[in-house]
Amino acid sequence: MSQPGETRYTQEHEWMRMDSAGVGVVGITHFAQEQLGDIVFIELPEVGRVVNQGEDVAVIESVKAAADCKAPASGTVLEVNPLLKDQPGKVNEDPRGQGWFFKLKLAEPAQFAALMDEAAYEASIAK
Amino acid sequence: MSLRHTPLHELHLELGARMVEFAGYAMPVQYPPGIIREHLHTRSRASLFDVSHMGQVRVCGPGAASALERLVPGDIVALAPGRQRYTFLTGEAGGVLDDLMVANTGPELLLVVNASRKQADLAHLRAALEPALRVEVIEERALLALQGPEAAAVMRRVCAGAAALPFMSNVAASLDGVACFISRSGYTGEDGFEISVPAADAVRVAGRLLGEPGVAPAGLGARDSLRLEAGLCLYGHELDASTSPIEAGLAWTIPRVRRAGGERAGGFPGAPRILRELRDGPVRRLVGLRPEGRAPIREGEDLYDAQGEAAGRVTSGGFGPTLDSPVALAYVAGALAGAGGSLHAVVRGKPRPCAIVSLPFVAHRYFKRA
Numbered sequence: 001m002s003q004p005g006e007t008r009y010t011q012e013h014e015w016m017r018m019d020s021a022g023v024g025v026v027g028i029t030h031f032a033q034e035q036l037g038d039i040v041f042i043e044l045p046e047v048g049r050v051v052n053q054g055e056d057v058a059v060i061e062s063v064k065a066a067a068d069c070k071a072p073a074s075g076t077v078l079e080v081n082p083l084l085k086d087q088p089g090k091v092n093e094d095p096r097g098q099g100w101f102f103k104l105k106l107a108e109p110a111q112f113a114a115l116m117d118e119a120a121y122e123a124s125i126a127k
Numbered sequence: 128m129s130l131r132h133t134p135l136h137e138l139h140l141e142l143g144a145r146m147v148e149f150a151g152y153a154m155p156v157q158y159p160p161g162i163i164r165e166h167l168h169t170r171s172r173a174s175l176f177d178v179s180h181m182g183q184v185r186v187c188g189p190g191a192a193s194a195l196e197r198l199v200p201g202d203i204v205a206l207a208p209g210r211q212r213y214t215f216l217t218g219e220a221g222g223v224l225d226d227l228m229v230a231n232t233g234p235e236l237l238l239v240v241n242a243s244r245k246q247a248d249l250a251h252l253r254a255a256l257e258p259a260l261r262v263e264v265i266e267e268r269a270l271l272a273l274q275g276p277e278a279a280a281v282m283r284r285v286c287a288g289a290a291a292l293p294f295m296s297n298v299a300a301s302l303d304g305v306a307c308f309i310s311r312s313g314y315t316g317e318d319g320f321e322i323s324v325p326a327a328d329a330v331r332v333a334g335r336l337l338g339e340p341g342v343a344p345a346g347l348g349a350r351d352s353l354r355l356e357a358g359l360c361l362y363g364h365e366l367d368a369s370t371s372p373i374e375a376g377l378a379w380t381i382p383r384v385r386r387a388g389g390e391r392a393g394g395f396p397g398a399p400r401i402l403r404e405l406r407d408g409p410v411r412r413l414v415g416l417r418p419e420g421r422a423p424i425r426e427g428e429d430l431y432d433a434q435g436e437a438a439g440r441v442t443s444g445g446f447g448p449t450l451d452s453p454v455a456l457a458y459v460a461g462a463l464a465g466a467g468g469s470l471h472a473v474v475r476g477k478p479r480p481c482a483i484v485s486l487p488f489v490a491h492r493y494f495k496r497a
Binding site for chain 2: 037038040041043059061063064065066088092
């Protein structure tokens with residue numbers, strides 16, 4: 001079973017931290033924000049939206065390009081980060097903290113444990 | 128195929144640049160501060176750009192100016208020594224084969240052409256000008272751009288001989304003991320200089336400039352957002368072989384002497400179309416767009432009028448850090464092209480209104496003598 005506070009990763013460079021029972025906080029990794037460069041706008045999902053694992057759920061616009069953020073697991077969007085509307089650059093400054101994207105109520109909590117742990121993710125981006 | 132390196136490659140790596148492929152070269156897209164900070168630094172102080180990927184081409188021999196005039200719609204014959212002009216190689220269809228700077232250095236003409244068009248330009252120039260003239264690529268020189276409101280103050284400290292140059296003028300001058308060829312020009316909308324320097328001395332000259340107060344390195348990312356805010360065309364985006372300079376809003380580059388009724392009217396490839404568009408107006412025009420909201424509208428997006436009819440297409444779209452908002456350049460049907468109008472794009476299924484505005488987005492601050 002996953003522990004509260006544990007963070008896991010996707011191959012698409014999202015992180016998800018288990019906040020409390022069955023609720024994950026989702027953002028993008030330091031590696032992802034570095035690749036994207038200065039982020040100028042983030043289109044976040046509507047609260048209440050039901051998403052499937054791997055579905056495009058947010059759009060990240062950087063100075064250079066647009067990228068999608070995918071749902072690391074299936075579930076329902078409970079909350080989005082209000083800070084990002086006016087300060088999308090928080091994702092560059094603090095991708096694992098103030099730059100979180102949304103909270104997700106997991107439909108299938110087992111999907112979390114199947115994601116990469118930190119060591120596996122670090123190894124995947126070191127390639 | 129391995130990427131070519133500019134003479135400053137190692138310096139870019141030392142400075143922590145992120146390198147990308149551009150026109151066959153490994154080039155710095157940004158340094159650790161990132162595109163927005165590099166952009167704003169250029170607008171407030173001064174930035175050093177490596178633009179050594181651009182082609183530096185020498186054309187020399189008797190009658191070089193009048194021969195080159197047969198390939199471009201600019202006035203080259205009257206281009207005085209020490210002066211330079213922005214013009215185009217045009218194609219028979221009246222489109223732009225490349226946009227370029229032509230400098231009269233005295234003994235020769237020095238052309239600065241786009242990296243992506245270097246080989247095509249050379250073939251075109253050689254076919255038209257040789258053997259009467261010599262057309263040579265200058266491979267052994269780097270090209271640096273020092274841009275921003277503090278560029279002149281920096282130049283006064285490192286090379287007084289170039290600091291007083293009028294805009295679009297050039298001079299051979301010694302910078303830190305290195306024989307450079309310096310012009311007052313650039314691609315950011317700011318005052319600034321382009322410095323052609325022997326490859327072997329490029330690191331030293333770049334280091335000297337970066338050591339000056341107020342100067343920081345900036346990459347191609349900032350160069351692109353700066354030129355976009357300045358409303359300057361980028362080859363392959365706003366300009367190509369099917370697009371005329373008149374459509375691109377560049378009629379100002381064609382002097383009276385090359386227009387209908389002028390002493391040396393026409394006589395360049397594609398003149399019938401270009402002179403006709405000068406007279407009648409083009410079918411489509413380049414306009415500036417200010418999209419609503421903060422998300423950029425990118426190159427290739429189609430534009431629609433209020434009735435939902437196709438009205439044009441975005442050629443460059445990004446974020447303007449000076450304006451803290453998205454900006455775009457687009458070709459739209461001539462009748463719709465007036466500032467004050469509005470069009471919309473459809474991005475991810477949603478309409479995105481865009482106001483048509485006059486260019487540039489950010490006023491040019493080129494050097495004007497008091």
